[in-house]
Amino acid sequence: MTAAGVLGGAKEGGRLAHRVLLVRELGIAVALALLVGVTVLVNPRFLTAQGIKDLLLGATILAVLAVGQSIVVITRNVDLSVGSVLGLSAFATGSLFVANPGLPIPVALAAGVLLGAACGVVNGGLIAAARVPALVVTLGTLYVFRGLDHTWAGGRQINAADMPPGFLRMGSGTLLGVPVLTLFAVVVLVAAGYYLRGYRSGRELYAIGSSPAAARLAGIPVGRRVFAAFVASGALAGLAGVLYAARFGTLDANAGNGFELNVVAAVVVGGVAIFGGSGSVYGAALGAVLLTTISSALPVLGVSPFWQRAAVGALILAAIGLDRALAVRLAKTLRGRNGHG
């Protein structure tokens, strides 16, 4: 999945890189299985039907955000505004229902996604026009969007009683045992995964992240692709906002405050290199599931809340260390083969 594979370089090298990536995702899956296994041994109720539902529901919103974030991170950018976009979209959804109690749910979903995409357009436009690093621009829009949310919401709080029962049922309901909200995340994940792997423009995102200069020389419209990545991230944050409203049922100007760091953590733990060019949305989604499972499992295991954050931090460091080790090893192997070939 590195640029080498994209640009049709050493085929063998590409396959190797793919294998490394697979190992990387497998690693997260194993960690997840271990965590769940140990927790179940300690407390079998962790994996009852209700327990599984809780786990999936818990991971859903973070997973949707992580998919959007990894699309951006793969291009060697970062979108720190997702928490604020989520908050804005969640409050917008609530306000729409307050103003039109009979509003069909698909309309609310579309409105949330569109609002998020509009925020993404602002991000992408600023980054393209001002040629300022995304880190700085989205740090700015993080506050701008949150400020808008505060101005709009004022002191108001939108509560479960203000939203239609059907919408709230979507937030806690299940289809064949799988929470409805999680189905949204699965659709998003599969679509994004398929696009990044199967489409030329999707592959080009990896090339941009591996080496923006080389990608430009290769004729890839870097500006346009990065812009699109931010719009996608914004739209998914908007979708996550609607899901947030359905799940929590209580909304004010602070919904999603501080989410951005969880999202970046999930992406990094999931094996998407923070410097772009490698990783997959599946890994990022797994990372999101792992992080939320940790924070669900630690209370069940009776671990002190003070250790929970430390555990997440240690995991991020471990993930980065592993990435680094794999990258060095891969580079060495590729060099070796090319030398002999």
Next chain:
Amino acid sequence: MSARIRGGRAVALALLTALTLAAAGCAGEEPATTAGQPAAGGGAKTIKEGLKIAFLPKQVNNPYFDASDNKGGKVAVEEVKGVYSQTGPSEASPSAQVSYINTLSQQGADVIVVSANDKDAICGALQEARTAGAKVVTYDSDTNPSCRDVFINQASAEGIAASQVKLISEAVGPDGGEIAILSATANATNQNAWIAMMKTELAKPEHGRLKLVATVYGDDDDQKSFQEAQGLLAKHPNLKGIISPTTVGVAAAARYLSGSEYKGKVQLTGLGTPNQMRAYVKDGTVKSFALWNPSDLGYLAAYAGGALASGLITGKEGEKFTAGRLGEYTVGKDGVVLLGDPFVFTKDNIDEFDF
């Protein structure tokens, strides 16, 4: 002291003082009251008209302070024919209130009603305002007693703890069982004081059948509170009830229970606002919960401020004043005025409230 409204912003603080001044005058004259109005030498027993009473909450864009200031304090200020205003920061941070206090002082406010984001940070500014002639009333969250004239305490820790234990005991039923507490942050002073009092309360023989098995912290964050509620139910299969004395925690726990197999089997009570709890009270997830009435809090603070500015009281223990429709209050130790016992909301009365 604040009830923590969403997201850990302690909400209810600051603006009320000013109101109080204006408000106190009118009421003072009503019937029965006058027994102990100390400073009212020679019959000035009413609150002066035209007092400028300014409310400075912890945070302006917060429903709790909207209720206390604009739906409580303002009413009282109008009753005493004062001039009401509300101002304050949009984020509850300790230093943010200082510049607002300075401005109010320069504008010649007669009363500043403030909910302190930090009990020390605004002290200097408040002292300057008092030197300039303003009376300072704190409400919801106090400063150091030396920095203000009176503090309107929404509820005593004992009162809150007793009502929470009583409500969960009633909800769980006579057989009792295991209960747990879902708190805000592990280092929140007010939460820890309430939890300690609840433990004392639970140790009494009449609550012998209730057994506290865990105290967990949701950090006043929806997601975290959800996960902690899930963890409680997974870890304690025999859990019968949860007390969540924080508005974020109780709403999150209610939302979780209402969508889970535990609905109706595990009881929940806590401190919450009627609007956020309405859906869960009506669908049977929650039988009852408590909170003080923030409008009454603001109303009382306005009257107290009015009484101070009119010289009816000075903040000494034992002084009495009348706060309009709420009746007569007595200043307690350290200039603290207690609003009363927490108010209990059930499905029968919840529709009478909108905050």
